[in-house]
Amino acid sequence: MNAQIWVLGGTGRSGRTIAAQLARLGLKAVLVGRDANRLHTAAQSSGSATLLVPSLAAAAAEIRQQRPAVVVNTVGPFTTTAPEVVIDGCRAAGSHYIDLANDVAALSAVYEMHDAATQAGHTLVTGAGFGVTATESVVAKLCEGRPVPLRVRVDMVPSIAMEEGIAGEALIGTLLGSLDGRRITDGRLAPARIFSDAMRLTLPDGSQVTTASMPSGELLAAHRASAARHVLSATSEAPSSPLIRAMMPALSTLMRWERLRSFTTRHLARVRVKAKARPREHSWGHALVTWTDGETREGWLRLGDAQEFTGAVPAEIARRLLAGEGRPGAFTPAALFGPTLAESCGAAYLLPRRGRR
Structure with missing residues (x-):
């Protein structure tokens, strides 16, 4: 080797x-x-x-x-x-x-x-x-030396400077793969409504963002890092439009068809993205951990450009x-x-x- x-x-x-x-x-x-x-x-x-x-x-x-x-x-x-x-x-x-x-x-x-x-x-x-590493790291930090918690919520808040170019299959595949609503309930992966559980977060720098549920890889990573019975993953990248949120269950069902999903991935991957400055100075990983006795611990991971x-x-x-x-x-x-x-x-x-x- x-x-x-x-x-x-x-x-x-x-x-x-x-x-x-x-x-x-x-x-x-x-x-x-x-x-x-x-x-x-x-x-x-x-x-x-x-x-x-x-x-x-x-x-x-x-x-x-x-x-x-x-x-x-x-x-x-x-x-x-x-x-x-x-x-x-x-x-x-x-x-x-x-x-x-x-x-x-x-x-x-x-x-x-x-x-x-x-x-x-x-x-x-x-x-x-960024997503998995930032959020699971906060969960691992909060749970160090602690009993197994009851509930965990993780939120990723990326800030990325976009460069002009095509979206690419890696990004589109990840996005489409997150449309099938999931959460951890009673220790098991269970169906859930996507873009629900909206939360208004005040970031440590004083700015505010709204996050909503999206079952990306952070869901599994946070569950493994904590062994909590209930886990929810959310993101600030979830669409805020009520119309789009209402359409998500139907779109999620359609994306389960492998041929349609592959076709959609290939074509959306060719979409050109315009250059854009990142929206805030920092990106954030966030976790809120709750134990059975009612204790909660909240933590953040601060970094620069998520890319x-x-x-x-x-x-x-x-x-x-x-x-x-x-x-x-x-x-x-x-x-x-x-x-x-x-x-x-x-x-x-x-x-x-x-x-x-």
């Missing part, structure tokens, strides 16, 4: 950000992609090497042959690219695997490969982006895996390295409130 860190989808925004963060850590990435010109341009800014492949299947074949130490997958939709293609290649090569997935189905698929990864002696890390954090997290995880600091199996970031990982990536905890309700 060689000591290289491969970044699949290296020409995309996430791939380029991860490569830049690896360079900051003194590590050189190998950017893997299908477009030679875009690979060359992306590699110049971070001093990365490149590997031109015609398809993801070809990339998996190269992983088997060249056996890089760590593979970072930024290519969505992750329910398709992770277990069926890339992770199989990593298992055969003994390579560690990291992805940016943030939907229930994708995280569940990786979790199901825990035993196989343990037997193979390699590490799988899913959810290595930059999404680059820093997999880069730091790759550095640690390269240094032999991981362990075999399937994990989310804080489950593997604890809540201090987020601080290593530039975030800070604010844990101001404690009381009874």
Whole structure:
């Protein structure tokens, strides 16, 4: 096995950000992609090497042959690219695997490969982006040394500077994968109305946002970090329009049809996004934890641009895996390295409130 860190989808925004963060850590990435010109341009800014492949299947074949130490997958939709293609290649090569997935189905698929990864002696890390890492880290921090709580609510409040370009299948796949309403009820994944449970949050800087339920990968990560009987995940990115919220149950049902979902993902992925400054100075991960005796603890994780954090997290995880600091199996970031990982990536905890309700 060689000591290289491969970044699949290296020409995309996430791939380029991860490569830049690896360079900051003194590590050189190998950017893997299908477009030679875009690979060359992306590699110049971070001093990365490149590997031109015609398809993801070809990339998996190269992983088997060249056996890089760590593979970072930024290519969505992750329910398709992770277990069926890339992770199989990593298992055969003994390579560690990291992805940016943030939907229930994708995280569940990786979790199901825990035993196989343990037997193979390699590490799988899913959810290595802003949403999962920010919220599960706050939950882990609040629950340190505490009994199992009764109830947990997590809220992600991203602030991202948008660059002009196409939306991409990773983003669209994650969004569509979050339309099927879910929450943890009595310790089990259960149906729930999407974009319900709206809450007006006052952020530590005094500004306010409204969040509403959306069952992204944070739901599973928060449940595993706390073992709480009831867990809800929410986001400030939930639409505020009553009409759109009313349409969501019907749209969720339609998106269960695999052909329609694949068609929609491919076409929405081509939509062009306009450049836009980030809406606030900080991004936030938030958690509210309640115990059976009525005690509540509320905490925040403060960071800058959520996209930059999404680059820093997999880069730091790759550095640690390269240094032999991981362990075999399937994990989310804080489950593997604890809540201090987020601080290593530039975030800070604010844990101001404690009381009874």
